[in-house]
Amino acid sequence: LSDVEGHWEYFLDYIERSNVLDWEEVPNPQSQSTNDNNINSTIKFARLILQPNTTFIYGGDTVDRGPGDIRLVRSLVSLKRRYPNRVHLLVGNRDLNKLRLHSELSDEDMKRDVDVIGKPFWDMKAKSLRDYLEDRLLEKQQNEQIKNGKDDDNVEDDDGVSKNTNGDARRLDEVNTRVERLKYMLKHTLGCPDTFEFRREEIGLLTRIYGMYPPGKETHDVTPFLLEDEKDANGSCLESEDGVANDSSLEVTDKDVVDSFLYEMSPKGSLLQYLHVSSIAAIVGNTIFVHGAIDRLTMKYVPSLTTKFQIPSHPPPQFTSPYESPPIDGKIVESVHEWVNSLNEYLHHGLEDYAQRPGWDTERTSRGGESLLAIQNRPSMWGRSVVCNSYADGGVIATSTAEEGRQRAVHTAQTEMNPLAFEGVASNVMDPLPSQWLAEHGIQRVVVGHKPTGDCPAVLSSKYTGVEIVAVDTSYSHRKDFDDGENENIGLHGNSNILNSGYKKNKFGETRGQAIAMVEITGKDAHNNRLETFGVLACGAEYSNCFPILGCNNASTATTSSKDDDDDREHQGTHDDDDNDEPFGGGDPYLGTKLSDGWWVKASV
Numbered sequence: 001l002s003d004v005e006g007h008w009e010y011f012l013d014y015i016e017r018s019n020v021l022d023w024e025e026v027p028n029p030q031s032q033s034t035n036d037n038n039i040n041s042t043i044k045f046a047r048l049i050l051q052p053n054t055t056f057i058y059g060g061d062t063v064d065r066g067p068g069d070i071r072l073v074r075s076l077v078s079l080k081r082r083y084p085n086r087v088h089l090l091v092g093n094r095d096l097n098k099l100r101l102h103s104e105l106s107d108e109d110m111k112r113d114v115d116v117i118g119k120p121f122w123d124m125k126a127k128s129l130r131d132y133l134e135d136r137l138l139e140k141q142q143n144e145q146i147k148n149g150k151d152d153d154n155v156e157d158d159d160g161v162s163k164n165t166n167g168d169a170r171r172l173d174e175v176n177t178r179v180e181r182l183k184y185m186l187k188h189t190l191g192c193p194d195t196f197e198f199r200r201e202e203i204g205l206l207t208r209i210y211g212m213y214p215p216g217k218e219t220h221d222v223t224p225f226l227l228e229d230e231k232d233a234n235g236s237c238l239e240s241e242d243g244v245a246n247d248s249s250l251e252v253t254d255k256d257v258v259d260s261f262l263y264e265m266s267p268k269g270s271l272l273q274y275l276h277v278s279s280i281a282a283i284v285g286n287t288i289f290v291h292g293a294i295d296r297l298t299m300k301y302v303p304s305l306t307t308k309f310q311i312p313s314h315p316p317p318q319f320t321s322p323y324e325s326p327p328i329d330g331k332i333v334e335s336v337h338e339w340v341n342s343l344n345e346y347l348h349h350g351l352e353d354y355a356q357r358p359g360w361d362t363e364r365t366s367r368g369g370e371s372l373l374a375i376q377n378r379p380s381m382w383g384r385s386v387v388c389n390s391y392a393d394g395g396v397i398a399t400s401t402a403e404e405g406r407q408r409a410v411h412t413a414q415t416e417m418n419p420l421a422f423e424g425v426a427s428n429v430m431d432p433l434p435s436q437w438l439a440e441h442g443i444q445r446v447v448v449g450h451k452p453t454g455d456c457p458a459v460l461s462s463k464y465t466g467v468e469i470v471a472v473d474t475s476y477s478h479r480k481d482f483d484d485g486e487n488e489n490i491g492l493h494g495n496s497n498i499l500n501s502g503y504k505k506n507k508f509g510e511t512r513g514q515a516i517a518m519v520e521i522t523g524k525d526a527h528n529n530r531l532e533t534f535g536v537l538a539c540g541a542e543y544s545n546c547f548p549i550l551g552c553n554n555a556s557t558a559t560t561s562s563k564d565d566d567d568d569r570e571h572q573g574t575h576d577d578d579d580n581d582e583p584f585g586g587g588d589p590y591l592g593t594k595l596s597d598g599w600w601v602k603a604s605v
Contacts, residue, residue, distance in 0.1 A: 002060060003092070048075050078223075109357070130172070290387070290448055450473055
């Protein structure tokens with residue numbers, strides 16, 4: 001599971017379908033009841049449990065795009081602490097980039113002139129802080145005029161004093177508050193414009209349940225549920241319709257929201273605790289997990305702990321492998337397992353740095369956790385971010401357009417010394433070099449998240465390079481054309497009606513739609529296993545796919561071409577082929593392959 005990004009209802013649906021996770025009901029962790037006697041009968045408490053003989057991996061990005069991020073993070077941290085050897089939590093860019101908050105919302109930074117604070121260096125198309133504040137000031141003035149029934153430039157402040165909106169009394173400082181700084185960061189530098197209001201809703205819900213926010217430490221190990229019509233038997237209950245958003249007795253102020261963002265990144269906060277129990281990479285048997293991608297730029301590379309979150313001041317590194325000489329901004333680790341250990345040590349050294357100095361140094365040249373902000377930013381890493389590089393290009397695992405983009409990026413970076421060239425570039429999933437390195441160390445599968453791949457996982461069959469690549473992020477899977485009736489002429493294998501009778505518009509929000517992706521690896525042991533994917537497509541159709549077995553008893557052989565590429569027959573996967581002696585180790589040999597007409601086979605329905 002990866003990239004839930006705070007969407008609580010999606011997480012609940014995932015657990016309901018999962019063969020690995022479940023809920024276990026537990027008593028109310030608080031000795032005293034909440035202040036609202038009417039709600040006590042509509043609350044239950046549970047905690048995640050892990051089924052025997054299973055391992056769970058969360059691929060990173062816990063927050064930002066849904067009203068349930070605190071509950072999600074606490075549930076995952078609790079699970080990790082109770083099953084430390086069978087649960088692996090990875091860091092994503094949306095988790096690491098919150099390390100910016102304490103320094104950029106500090107008293108010292110609030111005193112800085114807004115004109116000194118530039119645009120995010122990785123996105124020069126973004127709006128500047130000054131432009132954002134000017135827009136907010138204008139909006140505020142217009143709202144005040146409407147509220148007071150004024151048509152001229154004179155509006156009254158809260159004390160009834162008349163002020164001219166074009167005069168010095170209405171300076172930009174009026175909206176240059178910590179609240180607006182955070183809203184600016186979320187919208188224009190972190191890519192999550194709705195997160196502020198999502199967090200307000202989450203705070204209200206937790207306050208309603210516990211009577212306070214943040215709730216006491218005794219609540220951190222359990223997950224609260226507001227029941228709907230007493231549907232609590234299967235653990236899939238959702239929040240009631242009369243939840244916090246409609247509860248006028250609870251007011252969550254803008255300041256409360258800002259304080260929450262800072263608190264959750266403090267030592268007692270859920271997100272910082274998540275980072276402390278997480279990893280950059282994890283290996284389970286023949287499978288390696290990272291948030292981004294393992295390509296010829298990221299393979300073997302471990303950045304220096306002095307790497308800064310900025311446009312690099314040093315020249316571009318060597319973009320070929322093997323390296324002719326060690327990079328000046330890091331080190332090369334030849335063993336895959338040692339590479340993973342070194343990356344995870346890098347994470348924890350960065351967190352120690354953040355704990356010692358969450359703010360800026362006196363010269364304002366670096367801050368605590370600087371190296372972790374760098375590793376989640378491609379320009380800072382000269383395109384070598386194992387957290388933010390990605391295989392997927394749109395809804396598929398590879399395209400010819402992506403290859404052209406990679407070549408342009410490397411050329412631009414080398415000739416113009418421009419690390420921004422790597423933004424948006426997809427890694428070469430067909431590159432035999434990283435796959436050969438991984439295979440030499442017993443790795444036959446790579447599982448990643450980070451970049452959306454449509455309404456089901458995008459997979460590259462192991463027949464191409466000897467390593468199976470699995471991209472599982474489906475956070476942008478909603479099809480608006482289904483809602484607007486524009487799909488009448490869209491066919492699925494000749495069917496004119498693509499929509500399933502179970503289609504539900506925006507079940508998981510405007511970006512996810514109703515698609516849900518389950519990714520499980522099953523087999524007799526961690527080194528002999530196969531990938532299984534199942535769930536619901538954007539059209540509402542259920543799918544269930546079984547891939548060929550990978551393992552020492554059925555080693556995959558990479559080929560540059562296959563009869564399957566030229567065979568466009570519709571082929572249905574099956575779960576009945578469990579014999580390792582069968583061709584392809586059982587499973588559907590067409591899944592994760594490219595047909596002669598350019599289409600990729602992603603799922604059997």
